[in-house]
Amino acid sequence: MTSGLFARDRHGDADAEPGLVDFAVNVRGGPPPFVAEALTSRIGDLAAYPSGDDEQRAVKTVAVAHGRTSDEVLLLSGAAEGFELLPRLRSRHAALVQPSFTEPEIALRAAGIPITDVVLTDPWELDPDAVPDDADLVVVGNPTNPTSVLHPAAAIERLRRPGRFVVVDEAFADITIDPATGIPEPESVAYRSHPDLIVIRSVTKTFGLAGLRAGYLLAAPEVIARLTVGRRPWPLGTLALTALTACVGPTGQEYAHGEARRLAADRAEMVAMLSSAGLEVCGQPRASFLLIRVPRALRVKQRLRDRGFAVRSAANFVGLDDDHIRLAVRDIATTRTLVDTITAIREEIASCPQPSPR
Incomplete structure (x- = not known):
């Protein structure tokens, strides 16, 4: 590098x-006023460790927002932490759909995982057939940073293969909208529960909270169990948990x-x-x-x-x-x-x- x-x-x-x-x-x-007020109200609680109640409240809020069960939700200290956890899947060959956010590459290379760059050209339409058949981990951004392209959810689905995990970086999905219908998050796959699909999301972009580090991951419970082996205790602080509940809840949506x-x-x-x-x-x-x-x-x-x-x-x-x-x-x-x-x-x-x- x-x-x-x-x-x-x-x-x-x-x-x-x-x-x-x-x-x-x-x-x-x-941060909008309702998020700032929620955070301010918890300043007096910072002498205590983050509580299990706060964590469960945030988990439930995320699960309800995406029609998932609570055991399909993993709270993250920023979406970037989700990429840091990916090497625990023990992939043999990762494919990165490029151009894209650079943190997945950094985390996977540091773990010694072989990588193939699947480089798209302007206008960066996703071609699932361009991904090597033997890739057992595929990472794609949707919408993709820095190109701002929004891939069809159907194309994301076509990346799925037996024995392969598909990781979708949806850090900016909550600020996308269908220009014709006004439907929000038109190509998100966060609502789709597949055993081989991992979705990583952030609340810090849209809500002006980059300094707080708060995000979450959606995946099958068995996948989350693999990702969290050896994870440190209290990975998120009280304010990050509070922010997740406020941002992903009805007012935040x-x-x-x-x-x-x-x-x-x-x-x-x-x-x-x-x-x-x-x-x-x-x-x-x-x-x-x-x-x-x-x-x-x-x-x-x-x-x-x-x-x-x-x-x-x-x-x-x-x-x-x-x-x-x-x-x-x-x-x-x-x-x-x-x-x-x-x-x-x-x-x-x-x-x-x-x-x-x-």
């Missing part, structure tokens, strides 16, 4: 320096679906502005971020930083290159300022060509 912008373990938070307008991190602005509708409108405006400025928006974005292709993107990124904007280079994702930039979806006024600044920077770069090599 190389260093700097190309390192697999580099994430958008490395670019979101204080004082910069943040287009680098795919997290909404902050209503909030997430409202955010999905607002985000879809902002994203459509953002795509229109970028396209009007001659910037190429890649694929059909469906999440809280999108990907653009910009020649000399690393130079553009640096000049944006100098002018007060943080953006995420996609150079460290398998299947992409240093001409791709990921942008978080922001409000229309903030996006317009970014687009105007990118346009000015590109004009400056075009007027000052690189010197010819000697």
